[in-house]
Amino acid sequence: MTKKVRVLIAKPGLDGHDRGAKYIARALKDAGYEVIYTGLRQTPDSIVATAIQEDVNFVGLSLLSGAHKELFPKIVELLKENKADDIIVFGGGVIPDRDISFLKDNGVKAVFTPGTPIADVISFIEAQ
Amino acid sequence: MPDNRDLIKQKKTWESTTVKKVTDRFPERNENFTTGSWLPLNRLGIPNYEDKTYMDKSGFPGEYPYTRGVQPTMYRGRLWTMRQYAGFGTAEESNERYKYLLNQGQTGLSVAFDLPTQIGYDSSDQMSIGEVGKVGVAIDSLKDMEILFGGIPLDKVSTSMTINAPASVLLAFYIAVAEKQGVTKNQLTGTIQNDILKEYIARGTYIFPPTPSLRLITNIFDYCSKEVPKWNTISISGYHIREAGSTAAQEVAFTIADGIEYVKAALDTGMDVDVFAKRLSFFFNSHNDLLEEIAKFRAARRIWAKIMKERFKAKSPNSMKLRFHTQTGGSTLTAQQPDNNIVRVTIQTLAAIFGGTQSLHTNSRDEALGLPTEKSVQVALRTQQIVAHESGVANTIDPFAGSYIVEELTDKIEQEVMEYITKIDDIGGMVKAIEKGFIQKQIQDSAYKYQKEIERAERVIVGVNKFTAKEEQPNDILEVNPKLREVQIQRINEVKENRSNESVQKKLIALKKAASTTDNNLMPLILDAVREYATLGEICNVLRKEFGEYKESIVL
Amino acid sequence: MELVEEILNGDFRAIAKAISMIENDGSEKEELIDRIYPKCGRAVVWGITGPPGAGKSTLVDKLIEQERINGKKIAVIAVDPSSPFSGGAILGDRLRMQEHATDPGVFIRSMASRGHLGGVAGATTDAVKVFDAAGFDLIIIESIGVGQTEIEIIEVSDIVILVLVPGMGDEIQALKAGVMEIGDIYVINKKDHDGADKLEAEVNYMLSLKEGDQTKNPVLLTSAIHNDGIKNLISEIQIYLKNIQESMELQKKRKTRIKQEIKQIFSGKIMYEINKKINTEIMEEWAEAIYNGDISPYSFINKKVQTFLKEQK
Structure with a gap:
């Protein structure tokens, strides 16, 4: 049995800043994970469909435009509707502290803000 | 010992021709400039020894190759334009912020649009969910634009609009609002970003493929040269390339390569280079490495002048001048200990001024946390004002010229940039290089290297990987109305x-x-x-x- | 197995889970394949290969678009290489097909090679069975596209479409060595780029040198990004498939494929048994014996094989 952890790194919304998403994707690959990257401007529906088809263990959402409060919970909700709520959702981007607890209350398992070392993301994944 | 008699003579000629032409019409801010302790301060320092490379490499301000600045008197004549990028929520809210900024002594407007506007979606579009009014103001029709500029006389302010793929539509909105105010097209001054190539590379708000996008851009060049002659039709931007993680030299290289592509596209439509080139402007980032940044700006000016003159055979000096706006580096700001960002912004401001920028936006301390509050926007503007009025650096031109290390860095950056440009030419131009992913790969590799250095603490970021502290985030972060x-x-x-x-x-x-x-x-x-x-x-x-x-x- | 029922009903989550089980070589893999195998045999498999940057994913994207209009249910397996250093992978092919992500008639699965050489993943063959049993009409496999070793795509597909692109320079020379011969249909993509005509002539010339070939291999020009030449490509694919079906070539191909699979599974199982036997301790002991020079490797191992085979009886 050679189980591999699969992670979907997705960019919901219209934000085009993908430096962080690409960095995470590359760093997770270097840490031995299989990473699926969606590219920009993904709707919650397409992110969830992708997560299911790719049978990922994690969905990492990156968003810097401030639309996280609308879009992140929507994705969690759609996963649940599709009986895929075993897939763990985490997020990152320009997200103020006060929104973090809101996101966590709405099913986002962890939120990583700018400056988070990649080791923290990896140990989060490993802990699950 | 060889002397600098020739140079002194040449400087006198410069003063009696290039400088005088300007000062006759626009006298300098003071008759005499001194340091803070009243030492006399020369307009321009020159080598006090014989330097045979000086005229080729540096020249005088306002003269080819413009290494020392595009204007003969630089900030002694007029300070740079302090232009804070702003916009959020509805047109009404942004209008209020603009009026506030103008009251605070800001001298030009800079409009931030929300993402649906930047990508050409109405707020009602499904794709706009969650994004309306978030990173800028939402504009759906002329109606919004009328509100946005309500009570702001468009013949008096110059307006910069960060808009690319749908730039022609937003420019049309602006012209239509002006018409309603009774302001004619030829009175309008300002800039549209209109730089699609860097959207493909780094910023992501593209709509159409390259060919029709370049057509829209050259349509604007042509239209404005006839109808809106004082408008800067493009702001060729390295800012976002740097934000995506490029090096300083890559920032200049890819920006200038974009510029070359636009010039080629316009020439292909049959336009004369000296008709449109004078309205091309640039936009760069300013980072923390003070000396490298100063060298970067100086190198960029020299490279562009040479390319326009030698490669594109421009004749008018105005076609060769690289005029640019600068914004301090957003990606250098940290969410940790946000007050430290004020210091970073100060260093970056100095780099931009030593580098000879024409206008500047200083970032607010809280931008790594969310939209800036009015108070932090004020501190950012004050930073520029302190540098302008208290530091004295605006009172002499290009003060770092002749610094052995800055001159060396200037040469090195020029060399690296030229190597990239040759490589891109070999690939077949910038569009091909982008489609191949060559440019993106170069930037990503630099970004990855940089981030790895931070992770390994080989590169110290104060408050992030060293000198950290437990802290509470400020809770006065602006929130946009979700409705x-x-x-x-x-x-x-x-x-x-x-x-x-x-x-x-x-x-x-x-x-x-x-x-x-x-x-x-x-x-x-x-x-x-x-x-x-x-x-x-x-x-x-x-x-x-x-x-x-x-x-x-x-x-x- | 509840999973089997769900797969046969075409449930996406179940299909995805089954493929992961195959990729991870899970204990229930064999039972799963045993159970679904009777439902296999309906789907047609297209293999897409060619060098990096040839536009394979974009071409697949357009093929999906067109074949959806033709009413087919389509599954895509897009293979990318695993890093030999970390074992990780970035799977980015589906990026160009994301417009189909929410289409209930399209299933796109990215697969890392996980050390498997040959341009596809070890799990590809069994994943094809899952899609086949789940009722997909067409399965498209996009191989890695690294160059010379890309030949396993023949062993998993009914038809191989080799995608080339002008301006590859010397790469075409390298490809000629082996990969250039594996195409059933040759596509010259980015036909609007300089050198497309020259490449077309080169490919035609190369094909004319192929000895004793019965079937004619079409050479087509496309510009996938502009959706140009796609319909023509599909109709050529259909004609080719019809021809090889009528000439029994397809059936022969499929049987060859099964033979290949038999060999693979068989040797895999034997290897497994052997690996179970030869633990590091035994290995150390044997190496020691040979190292001491008392016996040559051949006679030593021949003896061990005899013993091994006896034990298996």
Whole structure:
């Protein structure tokens, strides 16, 4: 049995800043994970469909435009509707502290803000 | 010992010709400049030894190759334009912020649009969910634009608009608002970013593929050269390339390579280089490495001047001058210990001023946390004002010239940039290099290296990987009204009720027809549609159908 | 197995889970394949290969678009390489097909090679069975596209479409060595780029040198990004498939494929048994014996094989 952890790194919304998403994707690959990257401007529906088809263990959402409060919970909700709520959702981007607890209350398992070392993301994944 | 007699003579000539021409019309800010302790301060320092390379490499300010600045008197004549990028929420809220900034002594406006506007979607579009009014103001139709500039005389302010893929539509909105104020097109001053190539590379707000996008851009060049002559038709931007993680030299290289592509595109349409090149402007980032940044700005000016003169055979000096706006580096700001950002912004401000920028936006301390509050925007503006009025650095021109290390760095950056430009030419130009993913890969590799250095603490970021502290985040972070989309949808509906839908359709059909050919300038047709209150989304959807949509080429 | 029922019903989550089980070589893999195998045999498999940057994913995207209009249910397996250093991978092919992500008639699965050479993943063959049993009409496999070793795509597909692109320079020379011969249909993509005609002539010339070939291999020009030449490509694919079906070539191909699979599974199982036997301790002991020079490797191992085979009886 050679189980591999699969992670979907997705960019919901219209934000085009993908430096962080690409960095995470590359760093997770270097840490031995299989990473699926969606590219920009993904709707919650397409992110969830992708997560299911790719049978990922994690969905990492990156968003810097401030639309996280609308879009992140929507994705969690759609996963649940599709009986895929075993897939763990985490997020990152320009997200103020006060929104973090809101996101966590709405099913986002962890939120990583700018400056988070990649080791923290990896140990989060490993802990699950 | 060899002396600098020749140079002193040349400087006298410069003063009696290039400088005098300007000072006769626009005297310097003071008759005499001194240091803070009243030592006399020369307009321009020159080598006090014989330097045979000086005229080739540096020259005098306002003279080829413009290494020392594009204006003869630089900030002794007029300080740079302090232009804070702002905009959020509704047109009303942004209008209020603009009036506040103008009252605080800001000298130009800079409009931030929300992402749906930047990508040509109406707020009512499904794709706009969550994004309306978030990173800038939401503009759906002329109605919003009328509110945005309500009470702001467009013949008095210069306005910069960060808009790219739908730049022609937003420029049309602006012209139409001006017309309603009784201001004619030839009175308008300002800039549209209009730089699509860097959207493919680094910023992501593209709509159409390269060919029709370049057509829209050259349509604007052509239209403005005749109708809106004082408008800067493009701001060729390295800012976002740097934000995406490039090095300083890559920032300049890819920006200038973009510039070359635009010049080629315009020449291909049959325009004369000296007709449009004088309205090209640039936009760079300013980072923390003070000396490298100063060298970067100086090198960029020298490279562009040479390219315009030697490669494109420009004759007018104005075609060779690299004029640029600068913004301090957003990606250098930290969410940790946000007050430290004020210090970073100060260093970056100094770099931009030593580098000879024409205008500057200073970031606010809280931008790594969210939208800046009014108070932090004020501190950012004050930072510029302190540098301008208290530091004394604006009182002599290009003070780092002749610093052994800065000159060396300037040469090194020039060399690296030229190597990249040759490579891109070999690939077949910037569009091909982007489609191949070459540029993106170069940037990503630099970004990855940089981030790894931070992770390993080989590169110290104060408050992040060293000198950290437990802290509470400030809670006065601005939040945009989440109901904004509904407000905008309501307004779109009102606009649609009050306009003549028949006329709108007519104008849109005319636009569609013109877009299906390649030789029509679309600008006048877009302006016609805008005047009838066609929405941004309606216009862009017509063009989407004709032009298709771009798909990113990703190399990881 | 509840999973089997769900797969046969075409449930996406179940299909995805099954493929992961195959990729991870899970204990229930064999039972799963045993159970679904009777439902296999309906789907047609297209293999797409060619060098990096040839536009394979974009071409697949357009093929999906067109074949959806033709009413087919389509599954895509897009293979990318695993890093030999970390074992990780970035799977980015589907990026160009994301417009189909929410289409209930399209299933796109990215697969890392996980050390498997040959341009596809070890799990590809069994994943094809899952899609086949789940009722997909067409399965498209996009191989890695690294160059010379890309030949396993023949062993998993009914038809191989080799995608080339002008301006590859010397790469075409390298490809000629082996990969250039594996195409059933040759596509010259980015036909609007300089050198497309020259490449077309080169490919035609190369094909004319192929000895004793019965079937004619079409050479087509496309510009996938502009959706140009796609319909023509599909109709050529259909004609080719019809021809090889009528000439029984397809059936022969499929049987060859099964033979290949038999060999693979068989040797895999034997290897497994052997690996179970030869633990590091035994290995150390044997190496020691040979190292001491008392016996040559051949006679030593021949003896061990005899013993091994006896034990298996």
